[in-house]
Amino acid sequence: MAFPTALFVPRGDGPTETEGSAVARPYETVIIFDSALEDAQVQEKIQRLTSLVAPNGGDAVKVDVWGKRKLAYPIDKKEQGIYAVLRYETEPSALTEFERVMRLDEQVLRQLTVVDPIVPTPVPVRAPRPAEEEE
Amino acid sequence: MVMQRRKVCHFCESKVAIDYKEEHLLDRFTNDRGKILPRRVSGTCARHQRQLSQAVKRGRFLALIPYIPDHQR
Numbered sequence: 014m015a016f017p018t019a020l021f022v023p024r025g026d027g028p029t030e031t032e033g034s035a036v037a038r039p040y041e042t043v044i045i046f047d048s049a050l051e052d053a054q055v056q057e058k059i060q061r062l063t064s065l066v067a068p069n070g071g072d073a074v075k076v077d078v079w080g081k082r083k084l085a086y087p088i089d090k091k092e093q094g095i096y097a098v099l100r101y102e103t104e105p106s107a108l109t110e111f112e113r114v115m116r117l118d119e120q121v122l123r124q125l126t127v128v129d130p131i132v133p134t135p136v137p138v139r140a141p142r143p144a145e146e147e148e
Numbered sequence: 149m150v151m152q153r154r155k156v157c158h159f160c161e162s163k164v165a166i167d168y169k170e171e172h173l174l175d176r177f178t179n180d181r182g183k184i185l186p187r188r189v190s191g192t193c194a195r196h197q198r199q200l201s202q203a204v205k206r207g208r209f210l211a212l213i214p215y216i217p218d219h220q221r
Contacts (some may be wrong), residue, residue, distance in 0.1 A: 043210055045211065085212060085214040085215075086216075086221075094211065109172060123209065123211065125209060126208055127206070
């Protein structure tokens, strides 16, 4: 059943979607790659993934590769992983494909996408109460 | 004398944003069993405790901090 859009009243916080054009939002994705991968292979995978969220040039994506790190607990019987943090702005709809591709990749041990915590979501400013007239 | 000083929320005081990627921070607010410290122990305010518990859970998922420490496994 379709959601009755007429009843959907956008809340005052964050960018609101106008019909037809989705608004880009800041996201942050942490990916843990299999530590068996070479640096070049990791770069190549990141390249491929970033093209999904930033189709016109990967400049918009800030990539921070932490390198090999010991996992706090084994994932898929692996004790180490290569951590990479991507920060970018994209339309929410682009994430579906992005996350699907990562889930299919067996060399991606973990992936977590969250709304970027560093770029603050604008807090609605409450309209000042009209000053009461004093008689 | 049993006079307890009121604990002040660490995050309100330091103005540090809670980041799930900083495992030392998450480590400080979990006990040796990997559990999230209650507010009455850590002194965290309600708002920051909510953000903190979210961050700890994300940190666990990303294997930055353990769900269960090794010595208990």
